Amino acid sequence: MEKEEKTAITPTREEDYSEWYQQAVKLSDMAERSPVRGCMVIKPWGYSLWENIVHELDDMFKDTGVKNAYFPLFIPLGFLEKEAAHVEGFAKECAVVTHHRLEKNDGGGLVPAGPLTEPLVVRPTSETIIGDAFSNWISSYRDLPLLINQWANVVRWEMRTRIFLRTSEFLWQEGHTAHATETEAMERTKLMLNIYARLAEEYLAMPVTKGRKTESEKFPGAVETFSIETIMQDKKGLQAGTSHFLGQNFAKASEIKFQSFEEKEEYVWTTSWGVSTRLIGGIIMTHGDDNGVILPPRVASSHVVLIPIYRSSDDKAKVMEFVEKLGLEIKNLFYHHRKIRVEIDDRDIGGAKGWEWIKKGIPLRVEIGPRDIAKDSVYIARRDKPHREKISMKRDQFAKEIVNILDEIQNNLYEKALSFKEENTVSIDGGARFYEFFTPLNKDKPEIHGGFAFSHWCGTNECEAKIKEDLSVTIRCIPLNQNTDKGKCVCCGRPSSGRVLFAKAY
């Protein structure tokens, strides 16, 4: 009888996915809850991951001509009221600042004083205040296109929060652009969607489905919303990035006008697009295993940890010298134009530290003891392989190969995620099969079930709503490469002209 292998995370994904996620976040030391309702503290291990994502994305944005700027955290109430659909969408989840001073009360406590004449809304997104700036910045077609991005925090007073996936405050970037023509604005919308898809697939190793949102899932105020949709290991979908074509809605709301080459006054066409710290939750749920987080090398907080192993203090001196020297050498190597980040863990806490790094998801663990040094070699473990599967390698070869090894891990993670996505993506015809697919066998404690289902939809809000009502399944997107085979709506049986992506979602 083989003894059951102990996992670093309890429970396993299979046993309780949601609890597994909480534990994976906690034990990776990426973030923790704060005393503030619904808000998180992002710890260094999580924040460096975010910083790496920021650097990569920022480069990609700038390559397309986007410039960074910064706009106020506070939005005058009146600004938010300008676009009707926008108000409708965000009004229910805004934090509002109503006072500008604190005073001591009789009990010695502090109470708000000095009411503001116009309350300020903590930005849930910045279309309105940036639109106001744009209206001042733009007067001629020569000022267009205007391509602006800001890295910022936003606040949305969510009813139900989940660390990284949905918190009241989160970090993100929001890009805002203004264009002279509809075509150009739409091109920009698609361009940014493609950048997000590239970020997800090439850097985060998360395969995506690109698509258009239905009327009911659209961003409040947008004409069209596009998104990248990813699948998590519990077979739920995660919207990982959005790009909106805003038409002239916000231009009209904020009076963003320009004089055209033909000397006519016209409204600009705008776009907005964003990704957030939610991506970190996506990485965890895409790649993590029952031993914790697995970080894709291209954005990993650190790439490799060197773990010295020694008996005597004599050994320790020798091992440490070897380790420090190797560390220095590797630190100066580049992995995709970024320096390799090295950790050296010389804490004297035995095998436990190896497990800590497994839980943190560092791509490479390298053990170095007297025996290795005698052979001038190192002992390597990859996080994408079983934790006991380790290989010995000559020290110099390791230094030479590390970049390739990291790439192998990166590719391997992507391939694994892609297989998972493909295995759990199905085309379903017929209501009965559709309902069966999305209904768990155990209703009290639903097991992991469902997946991505490409099915026919008649295009009406009623059917979309009914399916949501019955199964909590929504249309994640209408795929951009939608095949246009004819069929019947899985809900009402009326004719449909193409399949859309259905899934349960975060």
Add this chain to the structure above:
RNA sequence: CGGGGCGUGGCGCAGCCUGGUAGCGCACCUGCUUUGGGAGCAGGGAGUCGGAGGUUCAAAUCCUCUCGCCCCGACCA
């Protein structure tokens, strides 16, 4: 915001029903022995039981209110 569950050292939990003044495992600190897969022994530090109020001689335990977290739903990146 509706339904359910839960809050006890850093983490995971027992104790609560049948009130008597807090315990276990891991982590942490010190020492010795160890060290290639979550080390052993000995000693030690740390909680007043989410918060407030009430009942009582006495409350982690009973009652009321409140805050927070988790799950399901509605809402959402």
